[in-house]
Amino acid sequence: MKRTYLDYAATTPTDPKVVQAMAPYYTESFGNPSAVYSCGQETRLAVEAARSKVASVIGAHPDEIIFTSGGTESDNSAIKGAARASRARGNHIITTTIEHHAVLESCNTLEKEGYEITRLTTDSYGLVSPEAVRQAIGPRTILISVMHANNEVGTIQPVSEIGQIAREAGITFHTDAVQTVGHLPVNVDELKVDLLASSAHKFYGPKGVGFLYVRKGTRLDPYMTGGAQERGRRAGTENVPGIVGLAKALELANADLTGEAERQTALRDYLIAEIQARIPSVHLNGHPSRRLPNNVNVTVDFVEGEAVLLSLDMEGICASTGSACSSGSGEPSHVLTALGISPAQAHCSLRFTLGKWTTEQDARRLLEVLPPIVARLRAMSPLTGIPSPARRV
Numbered sequence: 245m246k247r248t249y250l251d252y253a254a255t256t257p258t259d260p261k262v263v264q265a266m267a268p269y270y271t272e273s274f275g276n277p278s279a280v281y282s283c284g285q286e287t288r289l290a291v292e293a294a295r296s297k298v299a300s301v302i303g304a305h306p307d308e309i310i311f312t313s314g315g316t317e318s319d320n321s322a323i324k325g326a327a328r329a330s331r332a333r334g335n336h337i338i339t340t341t342i343e344h345h346a347v348l349e350s351c352n353t354l355e356k357e358g359y360e361i362t363r364l365t366t367d368s369y370g371l372v373s374p375e376a377v378r379q380a381i382g383p384r385t386i387l388i389s390v391m392h393a394n395n396e397v398g399t400i401q402p403v404s405e406i407g408q409i410a411r412e413a414g415i416t417f418h419t420d421a422v423q424t425v426g427h428l429p430v431n432v433d434e435l436k437v438d439l440l441a442s443s444a445h446k447f448y449g450p451k452g453v454g455f456l457y458v459r460k461g462t463r464l465d466p467y468m469t470g471g472a473q474e475r476g477r478r479a480g481t482e483n484v485p486g487i488v489g490l491a492k493a494l495e496l497a498n499a500d501l502t503g504e505a506e507r508q509t510a511l512r513d514y515l516i517a518e519i520q521a522r523i524p525s526v527h528l529n530g531h532p533s534r535r536l537p538n539n540v541n542v543t544v545d546f547v548e549g550e551a552v553l554l555s556l557d558m559e560g561i562c563a564s565t566g567s568a569c570s571s572g573s574g575e576p577s578h579v580l581t582a583l584g585i586s587p588a589q590a591h592c593s594l595r596f597t598l599g600k601w602t603t604e605q606d607a608r609r610l611l612e613v614l615p616p617i618v619a620r621l622r623a624m625s626p627l628t629g630i631p632s633p634a635r636r637v
């Protein structure tokens with residue numbers, strides 16, 4: 245059975261061209277970039293070339309890029325590093341209730357260390373109000389962290405407006421751009437961010453490598469210590485093949501950013517419309533237009549998302565009920581509940597995320613398979629017939 249992969253927001257397959265670019269750095273060019281002999285210098289050059297490439301794609305200076313082990317490390321380093329570096333100036337941090345756990349948990353850790361955290365709620369589409377950010381700022385505020393786009397419902401935040409507010413107040417501004425780099429135009433000056441987190445496996449690069457953009461002059465305590473790599477800002481021998489792969493993947497993604505985003509948007513809207521036309525009582529989660537080109541997130545009343553996923557899997561279709569990290573926890577998605585969706589309805593949600601290898605045929609296959617699965621599960625469901633709980637979306 246041919247597999248239909250519709251979980252690109254969880255991870256993407258590594259592009260074969262990326263694997264090809266990485267391969268020599270596992271074998272012939274394996275030297276430690278810190279070594280003085282030529283085979284070390286060779287990998288040093290590869291790392292620096294990758295840094296320049298990444299910097300040029302996001303409108304940064306190469307010195308402002310720190311390679312990390314992925315999105316989680318980038319978020320942890322940004323938030324804990326910026327907060328700790330500015331402790332003498334204040335202890336208040338502003339974030340939102342719909343962030344990825346890498347941000348939420350970093351803030352929870354800081355709270356235990358005596359920092360005060362304001363967690364802003366969103367509207368029913370998952371949008372954060374820049375005005376609410378402005379009003380939350382106080383004399384002790386040192387950091388604002390608002391994600392660029394949400395990984396579960398795909399809502400794209402007004403990051404540049406929030407960045408403007410942060411800049412006027414002289415407060416460091418971090419954005420988690422893990423779901424947007426390589427998918428949407430990302431320029432650090434246009435977004436007015438000081439810190440930006442990204443991860444290669446979300447844009448057809450390898451897993452376990454990412455980067456953190458740090459605007460020149462931003463105070464940041466190093467998160468990893470024990471070596472002088474990355475100019476003392478991130479200790480540890482560089483993941484040379486991973487870094488080369490990340491840069492190659494970003495270059496490939498950037499070459500057709502707009503065309504691919506338009507193609508996926510059309511496929512996304514077709515899927516949303518057709519799922520709603522073919523299955524009664526389906527609600528779209530997230531914003532109808534300010535959303536990632538690849539994100540379809542729906543609540544299908546009266547059926548457990550997990551049960552649908554298992555049935556889809558038996559048909560060779562891979563999808564998700566929320567973020568990959570939270571599935572299996574049994575808890576309703578913190579993002580859906582933050583949008584005002586009841587825990588019961590949050591359990592009835594499904595996320596389909598498209599990628600550059602998703603075809604119209606894949607979309608048609610989902611539309612063929614999903615309605616009978618939902619009908620069968622609804623026929624067995626004790627919830628069928630109970631009016632669906634009031635929704636704000």
Ligand code: PLP
Pocket residue numbers: 253254313314315316317319344346391393394395420422423443444445452454567568
């Ligand atoms: N932030 C967001 C918005 C994500 O979607 C993810 C991954 O799902 C992460 C952070 C964590 O990235 P990584 O898997 O590279 O640690």
